Amino acid sequence: MRLLWPVLLLQILAVATAQHSGASVDIISGAPSTGLSNVQLTSGTSGLDAPKVLPINGSSFDWWYFDVVSADLDYSLVLVFFAATANGLWDGIPDIGTAVYASVGITLPDGSSLNSEAAGSSLVVTTLGNGSNGTLNETGWSWVGSPDLSSYRVVIDSPETGVQGTVTFESTSPAHFPCAPATASAGQPLVLGTAPFGWANALPDANASVDIVINGTQVNFTGVGYHDQNWGPSTVDTVVKSWYWGHARLGPLAVVWFYVVSPDGSEHVSSYISRNGEVLTASCSGMAVSMTGTDNNFPPAQPAGFHISARVEGEGQLEVDVMHKTVLTADPDVATYRWIGSVSGGFVNGTTWSGPALYEAFAF
Ligand SMILES: *[C@@H]1O[C@H](CO)[C@@H](O)[C@H](O)[C@H]1NC(C)=O
Numbered sequence: 001m002r003l004l005w006p007v008l009l010l011q012i013l014a015v016a017t018a019q020h021s022g023a024s025v026d027i028i029s030g031a032p033s034t035g036l037s038n039v040q041l042t043s044g045t046s047g048l049d050a051p052k053v054l055p056i057n058g059s060s061f062d063w064w065y066f067d068v069v070s071a072d073l074d075y076s077l078v079l080v081f082f083a084a085t086a087n088g089l090w091d092g093i094p095d096i097g098t099a100v101y102a103s104v105g106i107t108l109p110d111g112s113s114l115n116s117e118a119a120g121s122s123l124v125v126t127t128l129g130n131g132s133n134g135t136l137n138e139t140g141w142s143w144v145g146s147p148d149l150s151s152y153r154v155v156i157d158s159p160e161t162g163v164q165g166t167v168t169f170e171s172t173s174p175a176h177f178p179c180a181p182a183t184a185s186a187g188q189p190l191v192l193g194t195a196p197f198g199w200a201n202a203l204p205d206a207n208a209s210v211d212i213v214i215n216g217t218q219v220n221f222t223g224v225g226y227h228d229q230n231w232g233p234s235t236v237d238t239v240v241k242s243w244y245w246g247h248a249r250l251g252p253l254a255v256v257w258f259y260v261v262s263p264d265g266s267e268h269v270s271s272y273i274s275r276n277g278e279v280l281t282a283s284c285s286g287m288a289v290s291m292t293g294t295d296n297n298f299p300p301a302q303p304a305g306f307h308i309s310a311r312v313e314g315e316g317q318l319e320v321d322v323m324h325k326t327v328l329t330a331d332p333d334v335a336t337y338r339w340i341g342s343v344s345g346g347f348v349n350g351t352t353w354s355g356p357a358l359y360e361a362f363a364f
C-alpha cells in the first residue's frame with residue numbers, strides 16, 4: 001500500500017504531462033470489450049507506432065514487437081507487448097485472463113534460452129509524433145520511443161519475477177509502411193495483402209544494446225535491433241494465412257522482407273532495402289522470398305534456409321541467402337518457426353557481404 005500512492009501520482013503526472021505536450025493517451029484494458037474495435041488501415045500524418053485497434057475485443061489484436069540479434073549470432077532477444085485475447089492470436093496461446101501482457105525470450109551462446117512473461121491490468125500507450133511509449137500497468141515492463149522514431153528503449157523492472165534491465169535501440173534506417181516509406185503522403189495502405197492484416201515498421205534496423213538480468217543470469221550484448229507493429233480486427237488466421245518475414249544487415253545494407261499469403265490464397269510481398277541509412281526501396285513489388293533445401297511446401301519439412309531476390313531501381317538485382325544458426329521457436333502444430341542465422345550476398349556483379357538475420361515462417 002505504501003508504494004501505491006507515489007505510483008498513482010506518477011501515473012497521473014505522466015498522463016497530465018503527456019496531454020500538455022500534445023500527446024494522446026490510450027488505455028487498453030486487459031478486459032476485452034464486447035463491442036466492435038475501431039481499426040486504422042491507412043496512414044495519417046503522425047502516429048506510425050500508435051495503437052491501431054481501439055478497443056481490443058474478443059478477436060482483434062495489436063502487438064508491438066522488438067528483437068535484437070548479435071553480429072556473431074551468439075545471442076538473440078525477442079520481446080513482444082501483446083494486446084489480444086488468446087482467441088485473437090493462434091492455437092496454443094494459453095488464456096491468461098487478460099488481453100494485455102508481454103513476453104521475452106533470450107537465446108545464449110550454447111543455444112539454451114531464458115524466458116519470462118508479465119500480465120498486466122492495462123496497457124497505457126502515449127503517442128507523440130510518430131513514436132509511442134507503453135506501460136504495462138503493475139508489471140514494471142514498458143517501452144519508451146522518441147517522437148521521431150530515432151531511438152527506443154524497453155525497460156523491465158520486475159525484481160519479483162527476477163527480471164531487470166534495459167534494451168536500447170538507435171535507428172539506422174528510416175521507418176516504412178507495407179508499400180511505401182514513412183515519408184510518403186498520408187493515406188498509404190497499412191495492410192499487407194487482401195485482408196486487414198496491419199503492419200508498420202518503426203525500426204527496420206537499429207544498433208541495439210541489451211543489458212538484462214533474467215533468472216539470475218546477467219545477459220549483456222550488442223547487435224542489430226528491429227521494432228514493428230502488427231494488428232487486425234479479427235483472429236490472426238482470418239487476416240493472414242501464412243508469412244515468411246525477416247530482417248538482416250549485410251555491410252551497408254539493411255533488408256526487411258515480408259512475404260504474405262492472404263486467406264484468399266493471393267500472394268503479396270513487402271520489400272525494404274536501405275544503404276547507409278538511405279532507403280533504396282520500400283514497396284510492395286520486386287521481391288521474391290523462397291525456402292531453400294525443401295520442395296517449398298508449407299508447412300516446411302526442414303528448410304535449410306531462405307533465398308531473397310530483389311530488384312532495386314537504378315541499383316540492380318540483390319541476391320541474398322539466409323542460413324539457420326539457432327531455432328528460437330518451433331511449434332510444428334501451428335507451424336510457427338523463428339530462427340537466427342547468417343545472410344550473405346549483395347547486388348549481382350557487385351561486392352558481397354555477410355551478416356546477422358532474425359526471421360520467421362508462420363502458417364495458420
Ligand atoms: C471486433 O471488432 C471487429 C471490427 O473491427 C469485428 O470485425 C469483430 O467481429 C469484433 N469481434 C468480436 C468478438 O466482437
Ligand SMILES: *[C@@H]1O[C@H](CO)[C@@H](O)[C@H](O)[C@H]1NC(C)=O
Binds near residue numbers: 113114115116
Ligand atoms: C530459472 O532458473 C531455475 C534454476 O536454474 C530453472 O529451474 C528455471 O527453469 C529457470 N526459469 C526460467 C523461466 O528460465
Ligand SMILES: *[C@@H]1O[C@H](CO)[C@@H](O)[C@H](O)[C@H]1NC(C)=O
Binds near residue numbers: 027121
Ligand atoms: C494501474 O494499477 C493501479 C493499481 O492497481 C490502479 O489503481 C490504476 O487504476 C491502474 N491504472 C490504469 C491506467 O489502469
Ligand SMILES: *[C@@H]1O[C@H](CO)[C@@H](O)[C@H](O)[C@H]1NC(C)=O
Binds near residue numbers: 126131145146
Ligand atoms: C516517452 O517518454 C519520454 C519521457 O520519459 C519522452 O521524452 C518522450 O517524448 C515520450 N515519447 C512519446 C512518444 O510519448
Ligand SMILES: *[C@@H]1O[C@H](CO)[C@@H](O)[C@H](O)[C@H]1NC(C)=O
Binds near residue numbers: 170171172207
Ligand atoms: C551504428 O553502429 C555502426 C557501427 O557499429 C556505426 O557506424 C553507426 O554510426 C551507428 N549508427 C547509429 C545510428 O548509432
Ligand SMILES: *[C@@H]1O[C@H](CO)[C@@H](O)[C@H](O)[C@H]1NC(C)=O
Binds near residue numbers: 046147183
Ligand atoms: C511522421 O513521420 C513522417 C516521415 O518521417 C513525417 O513526414 C511526419 O511529419 C511525421 N509526423 C510527425 C507528427 O512527426
Ligand SMILES: *[C@@H]1O[C@H](CO)[C@@H](O)[C@H](O)[C@H]1NC(C)=O
Binds near residue numbers: 210218220
Ligand atoms: C552491461 O552493459 C552496460 C551498458 O550497456 C554496462 O553499464 C554494464 O556494466 C554491463 N554489465 C556487465 C555485467 O557487463
Ligand SMILES: *[C@@H]1O[C@H](CO)[C@@H](O)[C@H](O)[C@H]1NC(C)=O
Binds near residue numbers: 349
Ligand atoms: C554480370 O556480369 C556478367 C559478366 O560480365 C554479365 O554477363 C551480366 O550481364 C552481369 N549481370 C548484371 C545483372 O549486371
